[in-house]
Amino acid sequence: MIIESPAIELRNVSRRFLSPEGKSFTAIRDFNMSVAQGEFVAVVGPTGCGKSTTLNLVTGLAKPSSGDAFVFGKPVEGIDKRIGFVFQTDALFPWRNVIDNVTAGPVFRGLGKAKANDKARDWLARVGLTRFEQHYPHQLSGGMRKRVALAQTFINEPQILLMDEPFSALDVQTRVLMHDELLSLWSGAKASVIFVTHDLEEAIALADKVYVLTAGPGTVKSIYPIDLPRPRIVADIRYDPKFIEISRTIWNDLRDEVKISSARAAA
Amino acid sequence: MADVTVSASLAGITASTTDAEIEARAAAAARKHSWLVVFWRLVVLALLLGSWELAARTGLIDEFFYSYPSAILVRLWELIRDGTDEAPLWYHLWVTMKESLLGFVFGSVGGIACGVALGRNKLLADIFSVYIKIFNAIPRVVLAPIFILLFGFDIWSKVVLSLVMVFFVVFANAFQGVREADRAMIANARILGANGWQVTRSVILPSAMSWIFASLHISFSFAIVGAIVGEFIGSRYGIGFIIQTARGLHDTAEMYATILIILLVVLLAEYVMTWVEHRLAKWRPAPFNEAGN
Numbered sequence: 081m082i083i084e085s086p087a088i089e090l091r092n093v094s095r096r097f098l099s100p101e102g103k104s105f106t107a108i109r110d111f112n113m114s115v116a117q118g119e120f121v122a123v124v125g126p127t128g129c130g131k132s133t134t135l136n137l138v139t140g141l142a143k144p145s146s147g148d149a150f151v152f153g154k155p156v157e158g159i160d161k162r163i164g165f166v167f168q169t170d171a172l173f174p175w176r177n178v179i180d181n182v183t184a185g186p187v188f189r190g191l192g193k194a195k196a197n198d199k200a201r202d203w204l205a206r207v208g209l210t211r212f213e214q215h216y217p218h219q220l221s222g223g224m225r226k227r228v229a230l231a232q233t234f235i236n237e238p239q240i241l242l243m244d245e246p247f248s249a250l251d252v253q254t255r256v257l258m259h260d261e262l263l264s265l266w267s268g269a270k271a272s273v274i275f276v277t278h279d280l281e282e283a284i285a286l287a288d289k290v291y292v293l294t295a296g297p298g299t300v301k302s303i304y305p306i307d308l309p310r311p312r313i314v315a316d317i318r319y320d321p322k323f324i325e326i327s328r329t330i331w332n333d334l335r336d337e338v339k340i341s342s343a344r345a346a347a
Numbered sequence: 348m349a350d351v352t353v354s355a356s357l358a359g360i361t362a363s364t365t366d367a368e369i370e371a372r373a374a375a376a377a378r379k380h381s382w383l384v385v386f387w388r389l390v391v392l393a394l395l396l397g398s399w400e401l402a403a404r405t406g407l408i409d410e411f412f413y414s415y416p417s418a419i420l421v422r423l424w425e426l427i428r429d430g431t432d433e434a435p436l437w438y439h440l441w442v443t444m445k446e447s448l449l450g451f452v453f454g455s456v457g458g459i460a461c462g463v464a465l466g467r468n469k470l471l472a473d474i475f476s477v478y479i480k481i482f483n484a485i486p487r488v489v490l491a492p493i494f495i496l497l498f499g500f501d502i503w504s505k506v507v508l509s510l511v512m513v514f515f516v517v518f519a520n521a522f523q524g525v526r527e528a529d530r531a532m533i534a535n536a537r538i539l540g541a542n543g544w545q546v547t548r549s550v551i552l553p554s555a556m557s558w559i560f561a562s563l564h565i566s567f568s569f570a571i572v573g574a575i576v577g578e579f580i581g582s583r584y585g586i587g588f589i590i591q592t593a594r595g596l597h598d599t600a601e602m603y604a605t606i607l608i609i610l611l612v613v614l615l616a617e618y619v620m621t622w623v624e625h626r627l628a629k630w631r632p633a634p635f636n637e638a639g640n
Contacts (some may be wrong), residue, residue: 139538159537171535175553175630184549185539218632236539 085153087240087272088115088138093147094297095133106297107133111147113291113300117239120266120273122283124334125293125301126341131276133298135242138274139163151240161189164238164271166229166246172217178228179204179213185236203231207261223254227261234265241271245278259286259314267311280334284326285314292333295340304330414599423604431592434584440608442584446502446574450509451567455517457510459559462521466555467547472522479518487512488576495581505577505585512573513566520562524555557631560624567616571609 090113096106108130115121123131136142137149140156149156151163172181182203183196191199204210207227217225226247233241247255263286266273277283283290290304306326308317317323360369396416402408403415410418430436465472491508498504528551536550578587586609593601 139534141534141537161540163538165535165538167531167535169529169531171529171531173532173536173550173553175556175628177630184536184541188536188540188542188545188549216630218630232539 454513466525
């Protein structure tokens with residue numbers, strides 16, 4: 081029997097920074113995480129606990145100060161082509177129209193413009209933006225821009241999808257629509273996901289597993305499997321008694337860390 | 348379209364007023380406003396020129412130093428018709444334009460290239476920034492006599508002076524523009540698969556473009572300053588040469604007429620540049636109240 085290596089593995093990693101004043105501080109320490117192939121993992125924790133740092137270690141944009149990061153069983157070296165990343169802020173290119181934003185990835189990777197356009201139209205249809213391919217980002221609503229960002233990421237067919245509070249800037253109704261959109265894209269793509277958020281309900285509604293981090297320097301406090309059945313309808317699932325029960329359990333755990341973090345911020 | 352404030356024309360609007368009526372009223376108000384502006388601009392111009400003319404004719408100001416509008420127009424017409432002893436006016440203008448345009452193109456291409464290179468490479472920036480600061484402290488026009496010595500009386504001494512005037516402005520803005528490029532956008536491009544050159548071309552350059560364009564606006568007039576100062580110091584042709592000759596002959600009307608020509612050229616260049624910028628920047632949201640200036 082062949083044991084499938086996890087899609088992402090972080091083993092005892094720490095990451096230390098130098099602040100602009102030259103002081104060293106630790107963002108995450110003794111951090112362990114394993115994401116199976118096709119698994120959806122959400123990471124929650126108080127502000128400033130190093131959630132985004134974990135994602136950067138997986139992309140190769142940052143290197144661990146100690147410990148090891150693996151992608152499909154191999155150490156992370158540089159940027160892996162199998163990775164897709166959805167940013168918290170608007171990272172679309174404002175000077176390109178919608179379709180040229182979506183084709184960016186394939187064209188960077190050497191695909192011809194015509195083929196890339198065909199592919200992009202397919203993805204724009206899936207996120208419901210066919211009529212907007214000639215629009216520029218500033219002409220779209222926040223939710224539509226996020227859809228473009230999803231199409232831009234998914235067109236590269238990533239096997240690993242990293243999401244850094246991608247929907248935090250959206251209003252509540254749009255956010256729920258985006259959750260369902262994301263789950264349907266994900267179930268088609270079967271990618272492994274790390275979804276960083278500070279919204280616990282969002283984490284539970286989307287993920288197979290929720291990691292709770294301690295207040296910074298961040299390390300894993302506890303891991304909760306979420307055995308809610310799929311496919312899930314995010315707008316309805318939050319009223320499920322089981323959802324509420326899970327939510328209460330994890331919140332009891334998370335609350336202490338949030339208190340520590342906010343006490344520090346006030347100090 | 349014009350985003351016009353309609354509050355002034357809102358008097359008398361009731362619940363039964365249709366949108367079309369409100370829009371028509373607002374459009375009429377906007378038209379009225381722009382006619383009013385044009386009218387008063389012309390009045391101001393007529394007053395200025397008229398009092399100048401009157402003051403010179405009545406001897407209130409010395410026409411030897413200040414000349415007056417009608418004399419300047421006559422001299423301008425003579426210049427256009429007859430040129431100078433050396434060459435027709437068009438040839439002088441052509442020489443000055445050639446010098447400024449070459450200086451402008453070389454200076455801005457060089458400025459952008461160096462700005463992007465140093466903006467992208469911290470080590471290079473740290474090494475060279477001190478020299479750039481030192482060289483930048485030299486008022487550029489003091490180099491004119493040296494360039495005349497080095498490159499002679501032909502166009503190249505003026506081209507180099509123009510180039511130096513343009514280079515630093517464009518360089519500083521390109522450098523700043525590159526530094527301001529959004530971190531997330533660069534990370535996004537890299538993860539999507541862009542290599543270093545692709546990041547520069549598709550993220551860094553476009554995002555620095557608005558900074559660069561802001562500098563190109565000013566630097567074209569700098570290029571003309573460079574060319575004309577160079578011509579003052581030593582030349583055979585050019586607008587600066589005409590002004591210098593006219594000064595020798597105490598022909599103030601000719602000096603003013605030449606200034607008028609160069610003023611029109613700079614305005615035209617400014618207009619072309621704005622047009623190009625608008626074409627390139629169609630991705631940007633329209634500024635508020637575009638027609639309200």
